[in-house]
Amino acid sequence: MDSVTIKDIAKKCGVSVSTVSRAINDYPGVSQSTKNMIMEAVRENQFIPNNSARNLKRLESNSIVVLVKGIGNPFFQPMISILEKKIHAHKYTFILQSVNDNEDEIEVALEMILEKKPKGIIFLGGYFYHTEEKLRQLTIPCVIGAVGGMDRKNSKIFSSVHVDDVKESYKIVDYLCRAGHRRIAFFAASREDRSIGALRLSGYRAALSDNGLPVVEELICYSGPEEDAYSMERGYHGARRLLERGIEWTAVYAISDSVAIGICRALKEAGKSIPEEYSVVGFDGLEIASYYIPTITTVKQPVEEMAEDVADILFDTIENNAPVQHRIFEGELLIRESSGRI
Numbered sequence: 001m002d003s004v005t006i007k008d009i010a011k012k013c014g015v016s017v018s019t020v021s022r023a024i025n026d027y028p029g030v031s032q033s034t035k036n037m038i039m040e041a042v043r044e045n046q047f048i049p050n051n052s053a054r055n056l057k058r059l060e061s062n063s064i065v066v067l068v069k070g071i072g073n074p075f076f077q078p079m080i081s082i083l084e085k086k087i088h089a090h091k092y093t094f095i096l097q098s099v100n101d102n103e104d105e106i107e108v109a110l111e112m113i114l115e116k117k118p119k120g121i122i123f124l125g126g127y128f129y130h131t132e133e134k135l136r137q138l139t140i141p142c143v144i145g146a147v148g149g150m151d152r153k154n155s156k157i158f159s160s161v162h163v164d165d166v167k168e169s170y171k172i173v174d175y176l177c178r179a180g181h182r183r184i185a186f187f188a189a190s191r192e193d194r195s196i197g198a199l200r201l202s203g204y205r206a207a208l209s210d211n212g213l214p215v216v217e218e219l220i221c222y223s224g225p226e227e228d229a230y231s232m233e234r235g236y237h238g239a240r241r242l243l244e245r246g247i248e249w250t251a252v253y254a255i256s257d258s259v260a261i262g263i264c265r266a267l268k269e270a271g272k273s274i275p276e277e278y279s280v281v282g283f284d285g286l287e288i289a290s291y292y293i294p295t296i297t298t299v300k301q302p303v304e305e306m307a308e309d310v311a312d313i314l315f316d317t318i319e320n321n322a323p324v325q326h327r328i329f330e331g332e333l334l335i336r337e338s339s340g341r342i
Contacts, residue, residue, distance in 0.1 A: 004045045006111045012041050017107040021114060021137060029133065063093040064314070065118040067105055069126035069195075071098040073230045074258055075284045076124055079146065079307040083122060086311035092119065099126065106134055113140060120314050123147060127195035132157065141317040145310040146301075147195065159317065161310045161327045165196055168299045168331040169203025170210075172281050173253055175297075175333060177211035180342035181251040181279065184208065185219040187238055187259050189229040197229060200255055200283065219249055230255060235262025243270055250278060250342050257282035257289040260296050264338060279339035285332070294337030302329050 010020045015034065022030045023038040030038075041047070064087045068076055080096065087094045097112060099105050105126045112118060120141040128135075128147055135157050144160040176184050186204045189197025205215050221238050223229035235254055239262065242249070254260035260282030264274055272278055274294055282289060285300025309327050316322040 004047045006047070006114050009038065009041050009045065009047055012045070013038050016104075017111050018104075018134060018137060021110040024114065025137075025139075027137065062091065063095055063116060063118040064120050064122065065095045065097055065109070065112050065116065066122045066124065067097050067099050067109060067112070068124045069099040069101065069103075069105055070230065071125075072228055073125070073256065074286055074288070075230075075256065075301070075303070076146070078303050079124060079310075082304060082307035083311055086308065086315075090311075090315055106130055106138065109138055109142075113138070120318050122310055122314060125195070127198075128158075128160075129194065141314060143310050143314045143317070146306060155326060156324055159313045159325050161306050161313065161329070163301050163306075163329050163331050165199035166203040166206070168301075169200040169253075169283070170207045171203075171331065171333055172283065172297075172299050173204050173207035174211065175335070176251045176253065176279065176281065176339070177207060177213065179251075179279070179340065182213060182342075183216070183219065183249040183251070184213075185221060185242060185247075185249045185252040187221045187223075187235060187252065187254045187263065189223055189255055190225070191222045193229070197255055204253060218245075218247060230258055232258045232262035232265070235259035236266045237262075239263040239266035240270070243267075243272075251339070252278065252280050254280065254282045257284045257286040257296055257298050260298070260338070261289065261292050264292070264294065264296070274338055275340040279342075281339050285334065290336070297336045297339040298334050299331040300334050301331055305329065 006017055006020050010017045019030055020038055023035045066080065066083055070076065084094045095116060095118065097108065099108050105123060109121055118140065123142065123144045124146050126147055128144055142158045144158050146162050173184060188201050208215050221242060223234055227234045252263055254263055260280050263280050267274055267278055274280055281297040283299050285298050289296035289298050306329055313325060
């Protein structure tokens with residue numbers, strides 16, 4: 001039954017994908033009764049990780065999977081494009097897989113390993129506070145790029161490439177404080193976020209504290225359950241709600257440039273001037289931020305260099321069994337038309 005996937009087996013047995021993976025690969029941590037149940041389901045449903053032995057052999061030799069959590073975020077688009085070119089240049093097949101916000105990226109990776117047999121995996125987005133036991137189920141080379149933090153205990157397992165989101169977030173909020181702003185709103189991710197959004201919120205809080213300013217909770221605008229936290233639409237509607245509440249503020253820090261652009265649109269429609277009445281800053285350094293009117297003050301991440309290093313590290317690991325390495329890039333504060341002194 002070619003249509004049966006590892007997810008189907010997991011659902012039939014009432015267990016997780018990782019448990020199915022452990023059972024199939026005879027890893028520890030699965031009781032004998034659970035393993036028997038899973039293997040029986042595998043036999044009954046004729047589950048085969050790949051459609052054919054020929055396909056298995058082909059994919060095992062030359063495919064790289066790029067797993068993206070938050071694929072709608074424009075920040076990832078240039079990274080994906082560069083990675084695709086690098087992967088093709090190395091004569092490997094490029095496989096792009098989106099991971100939903102409510103999905104576990106490790107579970108998705110295990111499914112891809114069983115069904116596609118890639119040579120390596122690149123993770124973009126999300127966060128990596130998984131247990132060591134869970135991460136060690138990934139038995140092929142993996143590189144973690146542009147994620148919202150990584151447990152130090154697991155830093156010896158996989159290589160990583162990223163910016164220090166706390167430090168860079170601190171940098172741009174500190175700039176606003178030094179420009180005289182005392183009431184700085186922040187368009188954060190959701191309250192439940194534990195990845196990039198949480199790190200940037202931490203940097204925001206730290207910068208206010210070090211500048212002798214209180215953290216005013218009503219100025220932290222969290223994204224709703226149905227909102228894309230990094231979208232222009234979210235910034236637009238969120239800014240309108242903030243204005244309607246009548247809360248005093250003079251500057252706003254958006255979790256992404258896209259959100260900052262949406263905020264600017266809402267302020268203009270409300271007849272507000274930027275930056276005379278309100279300063280607006282973003283994060284990421286998207287190309288569109290330099291063409292919008294006004295141009296957006298932001299922290300630019302070196303996307304091209306980060307993507308190049310992610311690919312280079314992965315292929316160095318695959319081809320030369322290179323040791324684990326971590327590269328942290330510096331962001332660049334770009335002060336533009338959307339912000340100024342109070």
